[in-house]
Amino acid sequence: MGLFALLLIGLAGWLIWTGRLQRMSAKDGMALGAALVGAVMAAKGKPLIGAPLLVGATLFFFTKSQPGSKRSSKPVPQATSPQAVIDARKLLGVGPDADALAIRAAHRRLIASVHPDRGGTEALAAQINAARDLLIKEAAHRP
Template identity: 75%
Template sequence: MGALALLLAGLAIWLIWTGRLQRMTAKDGMALGAALVGAVLAAKGKPVIGAPLLIGAAFFFVKQGNAKSRPGKRPAVPPRADEVARARALLGVAPDADAKAIRAAHRRLIASVHPDKGGTEALAAQINAARDLLLADQKQR
């Protein structure tokens, strides 16, 4: 059980190091914490308390993996015309712009307003959302 505790601690360190922990939800973090506490308790000679925590966390992650692999239940909703028009105005592209032109306009605009260059995260998020919306709209045509 001590090896399992070290393995889980190594997993947590790897998740932090690679930046994957930033994309985890609060539930994922709590399940990872429960698994670590369960492994430590089991390693310290209290498997009656530690084992349920480990098993519960394992079931949680298996359930999460299965839920992410299933296709979404809701069909894709086509973007509204006014949303598409606002996105085109924000990126400054013509109504007949292709995917290459949309991506080029996005790159040009995001380079000047990126948070690393002194811009705001909110504006960068709007520009990214506009690009995604226009590309999705183009795929539906």
């Protein structure tokens, strides 16, 4: 069990080092913390305390990863309104006749200046990415 605890601590360190921990929700962090505490307790010879924490965290992450679960974080497809397309064009600065290449080029120019790694916000980068996806989908359906 001590090796398992070290592996979990190593996993947490790796998540922090690579920045993946920033994209975790508070519930994910709490479940990871419970798993770490459970592994340490089990390694110290207290499996009655550690095992339920480990099992609970495992079940949390397992149910979250299932496609049909309520906790799944997959986006729900929405119908595109004409106003959403207009707003996306304004955000990327492309005209109504822009093709996929022009949309991607405008996206690259804009995201380079507002990317979270360069001081921008994740919310704005997500809006720009969503606008690109919407316009490319809309351009593919245009005659």
